[in-house]
Amino acid sequence: MLTEFDKRLLNIIQTDLSFEKRPFALLAEKLETTEASVIERLKFLKDQGFIRRIGPFFDSTKLGYIGTLVALEVKEDCLPQVASAINSYYGVTHNYEREGTLNLWFTLLSPNLMKQDEILETIRSLDGVVRLLNLPATKKFKVSVQFSLT
Amino acid sequence: MLDELDKRIIVMMQEEFPLVAEPYREIAEKLGISEDELLSRLKGYRQSGKIRKMGAVLRHREVGYAANALCAWIVPDERIQEIGEMLAKDTIISHLYARVPKPDWPYNFYTMIHAHTRKDCKVIAQGIAERTGLQEYVMLFSTKEWKKISMQYFKD
Incomplete structure (x- = not known):
């Protein structure tokens, strides 16, 4: 289980690791503890899978990548093969089965539109794919997963 | 634009972050550059927005956020900006995008909601509906995670 200290540490370290020479000492100051205990606890939380x-969260657009969200309708019995074919693409970061007619949703980052088209055409032609909707963003308002642990 | 050293730094920063007192010194050594050069470039990326934030990504299931729902909404074009700005302030929503609608899929606005249970997700979505006056939405609950990784930029 997470201790009170762990929760405080995780709440801060989700956004606040600094680009300074002793980043964990700065964290320790905020938490009123020592640098060594911050490091030790982070190792533990990493090992335990929390x-x-x-590392840094990059803005994919500013690094030159083009992203999109893709929804698929896939025949139930073909889902595992289609899902793993999609997973094999390097730029696929999230791939979820979801309830509803459109039952497979994935995000794709590509270096350019041509590459994106090529990948989507290949996926569209996979056995079991009934329908593919490419849903590129027209406006990005927020991308920031942050959990508040209490 | 990014030079070769920038790309090497970005690739290296996607590796396991050293949990030691001076992590940037260790990373700089591997890159064959000074710690000051590394830190000044990293600060530059943050200033230009290439880096949005620096820190830890949690496994949400492990920390108790077991349910996630992608909510797709129909928002009139003239309200997209206003609603987007309003909901962006809401910490419970992690991802917020306006997207192209399709003839057979009229939803043009997406919010990603993480909560402890499905019921909580539904309550959150109802709250959004009430605050915005939006009536038409669907909740797309995930039933299986096939892949979830952090993008590995400049590595392919």
Whole structure:
């Protein structure tokens, strides 16, 4: 179980790791503890699987990538094959089965539109794919997963 | 634009972050550059928005957020900006996009909701509907996670 200290640490470290020489010492100050205990606890939380990764969150558009959300209607018995074919693409970051007629939803990042078209055409022609909707964003208002642990 | 060193830094920063007292010194050494150069470039990326934030990504199921729903809404074009700005302030919504509608799929606005249970997700969506006056929406609950990774930029 997460201790009170863990929760405070996780709440802060989701957004606030600084680009300074001793980032964990700065965190420790805010938490009124030592640098060593912050590091030790982070190792533990990482090992236990509470933390997936530590690092920067990049803005894909500003790095030159083009993103989209794709919804598929896939015949039930073909779902596993279609899902794993989609997973094999490098730029697919999220792929979820969802309730409803459109039962598979994935996000795709591509270096350019031509590459995106090429990938989507290949997926559209997979066995079991009834319908593919490409739903590119017209406006991005927010991209920030942040959990408040209490 | 990004130069070769920028790309090498971005690739390296996607590796396991060293949990040591001076992590940037360790990363800089691997890149063969000074710690100051690395830190000044990283700060530059944050200033220009290439880096949105720096920190930890949690596994949401492990920290108790077991339910997630993608909510698709029909928003009149003239209200997209207003509603987008209003909901962006809401910490319970993690992703918020206006998207192209399709003839057989008229939804043009998407909110990603994470909560402890499905019921909580529904209550949150109802709250959004009440605050915005939007009537038409669908909740797309996930039943299986086939893939969820952080993008590995400049690695393919």
